[in-house]
Amino acid sequence: MGGSSQQFRYWMLILPAVALMLIFYVFPLIQVLWISVTEPVPGLGNYEELFTSDFLHKIWWTTARICLLTTALTVVLGYVVAFAMAHVERQQMTMMMFCILLTFWLSVLVRAFAWVMLLRTQGTINEFLQFIGLIDRPLRLARNEIGVVIGMVHFMLPLAILPIYANIRTIDAKYVSAARGLGGSAIQAFLWVYLPLSRPGIIAACMLVFVFSLGFFITPAILGGGKVVMISEYIRVAFEETLLWGKATMLSSSLLFGVFLLLAIVGRFVDLRRVFGSS
Amino acid sequence: MIETKWSFGRLMVLGAAWTVLAFLVMPMIIVFPVSVTDQYYLSLPKEHISWEHYAKFFSDEKWLDATFQSVVIATSSTILAVLLGTLCAIGCWRIASAWSERVRTFMLLPIIVPTIVQALALYRFWIDLGIVDTYIGVILAHTLVAIPYVVITVSASLANFDVRLEQASRNLGASIGQTVRWVIVPSIMPGVLSGGLFAFTISFDEIVMVLFITSRNIYTLPKRIWNGIQDHLDPTIASVATLLIAVTLALLIMDLWLRRKRETK
Numbered sequence: 001m002g003g004s005s006q007q008f009r010y011w012m013l014i015l016p017a018v019a020l021m022l023i024f025y026v027f028p029l030i031q032v033l034w035i036s037v038t039e040p041v042p043g044l045g046n047y048e049e050l051f052t053s054d055f056l057h058k059i060w061w062t063t064a065r066i067c068l069l070t071t072a073l074t075v076v077l078g079y080v081v082a083f084a085m086a087h088v089e090r091q092q093m094t095m096m097m098f099c100i101l102l103t104f105w106l107s108v109l110v111r112a113f114a115w116v117m118l119l120r121t122q123g124t125i126n127e128f129l130q131f132i133g134l135i136d137r138p139l140r141l142a143r144n145e146i147g148v149v150i151g152m153v154h155f156m157l158p159l160a161i162l163p164i165y166a167n168i169r170t171i172d173a174k175y176v177s178a179a180r181g182l183g184g185s186a187i188q189a190f191l192w193v194y195l196p197l198s199r200p201g202i203i204a205a206c207m208l209v210f211v212f213s214l215g216f217f218i219t220p221a222i223l224g225g226g227k228v229v230m231i232s233e234y235i236r237v238a239f240e241e242t243l244l245w246g247k248a249t250m251l252s253s254s255l256l257f258g259v260f261l262l263l264a265i266v267g268r269f270v271d272l273r274r275v276f277g278s279s
Numbered sequence: 280m281i282e283t284k285w286s287f288g289r290l291m292v293l294g295a296a297w298t299v300l301a302f303l304v305m306p307m308i309i310v311f312p313v314s315v316t317d318q319y320y321l322s323l324p325k326e327h328i329s330w331e332h333y334a335k336f337f338s339d340e341k342w343l344d345a346t347f348q349s350v351v352i353a354t355s356s357t358i359l360a361v362l363l364g365t366l367c368a369i370g371c372w373r374i375a376s377a378w379s380e381r382v383r384t385f386m387l388l389p390i391i392v393p394t395i396v397q398a399l400a401l402y403r404f405w406i407d408l409g410i411v412d413t414y415i416g417v418i419l420a421h422t423l424v425a426i427p428y429v430v431i432t433v434s435a436s437l438a439n440f441d442v443r444l445e446q447a448s449r450n451l452g453a454s455i456g457q458t459v460r461w462v463i464v465p466s467i468m469p470g471v472l473s474g475g476l477f478a479f480t481i482s483f484d485e486i487v488m489v490l491f492i493t494s495r496n497i498y499t500l501p502k503r504i505w506n507g508i509q510d511h512l513d514p515t516i517a518s519v520a521t522l523l524i525a526v527t528l529a530l531l532i533m534d535l536w537l538r539r540k541r542e543t544k
Contacts, residue, residue, distance in 0.1 A: 080292065
């Protein structure tokens with residue numbers, strides 16, 4: 001069958017989506033890169049600030065710190081859940097999966113709002129802890145980095161659990177039995193055999209969580225309450241208050257470069273399309 | 280299983296896993312009691328349960344209008360995204376060359392690019408096009424970010440579709456258009472609908488782009504909630520949140536049902 005006219009017709013099915021993306025998505029992104037080196041004056045002047053401004057250094061540092069902490073916590077907690085899911089009977093695993101998917105599908109705003117209710121000074125957690133007499137004065141859980149990290153870990157957990165689970169589900173139990181048969185303890189078998197076999201899942205989860213954390217906006221903005229400024233929120237504030245396109249686009253371009261650089265590095269170790277679920 | 284009898288270790292792992300899962304669902308559980316508070320501020324009910332905050336939502340023009348706008352925008356962008364995304368996925372699947380693989384990867388771009396960056400980029404371009412603060416502007420933006428999810432789900436169900444059915448249809452003289460409409464799409468329908476649900480959720484929940492590309496005319500539900508959280512924490516938000524949780528639950532159950540259908544095909 002077929003020949004090139006066949007192929008051509010199938011390309012026509014692809015064309016509308018690709019054209020729409022190129023015109024209304026890729027072009028605007030290129031424009032951002034372009035503006036960052038042309039406004040207010042042509043050249044790399046905007047990027048100079050990346051190296052000279054202490055304020056910007058502080059924001060990048062805050063962003064990196066929160067993202068690393070979030071990634072570490074999320075992947076460890078996610079691993080525990082994924083591990084349990086791979087080792088329980090079907091019914092319990094379905095229940096676990098339901099909890100995860102429900103969280104995954106729920107509006108980010110609703111989740112951030114619920115965390116505000118739970119974490120604020122007069123929030124449910126503080127009232128409960130005071131009620132049972134564990135603390136005298138309310139803990140400061142919101143409007144600081146603790147709150148942001150809690151909210152972000154909550155958002156990212158499904159993104160870590162799903163790839164780890166997909167990976168460890170395929171680990172053959174025989175390897176572990178073999179390690180046990182050769183005289184290893186359960187912990188040794190886990191550390192030396194099981195954990196290394198689950199490395200692809202862990203790497204995929206780390207990357208997904210880190211990349212999404214890097215550009216995350218809603219949860220930090222709400223739970224940080226203006227006190228914890230990460231790069232995304234700074235872009236919005238800088239832009240809304242000053243309308244300096246040059247600076248806002250420079251920061252956006254840097255963020256974009258950062259994300260793609262990370263993907264390029266991690267892409268050498270794992271199949272990224274599988275991570276993003278397209279193959 | 281790591282070992283048949285690891286009772287103590289097993290209990291530890293299960294306990295830890297369910298603790299994490301409890302952490303996941305805790306926010307959902309707390310929202311409902313707060314939404315039926317008898318107070319004027321966010322708190323658990325003090326004396327009795329009251330539905331006044333739900334009544335407030337259903338009688339407040341602003342909330343209803345925001346809901347209406349969100350439904351219009353999400354429905355339109357879902358239709359567009361499903362149409363374009365499905366055709367694209369079918370094309371890529373049928374061509375199956377290195378180039379079509381590249382196209383499929385390229386379509387994932389909106390998932391990877393940080394939302395704030397795309398919001399800024401679209402805002403700038405939308406100014407030039409004169410579609411800031413219009414339905415068209417928001418629908419277009421949401422279509423763009425929803426397409427990848429449709430491509431992913433539809434591609435997944437095409438992987439299980441027998442290519443010979445498509446060839447048979449073509450050999451019997453059907454055009455590509457007829458084949459797509461009468462042969463391919465009906466058999467991957469659960470995947471298409473699932474992608475549509477995904478697209479709808481993405482648009483219905485989207486806030487970052489909306490904050491940039493709208494001002495006074497367009498006021499979606501997330502934007503109302505966002506402003507409500509910023510100004511004063513009114514319990515009405517808790518009742519809206521509860522309603523959204525109920526909707527999400529319904530959509531999820533629907534999706535799981537579609538998925539099961541897709542697997543049994």
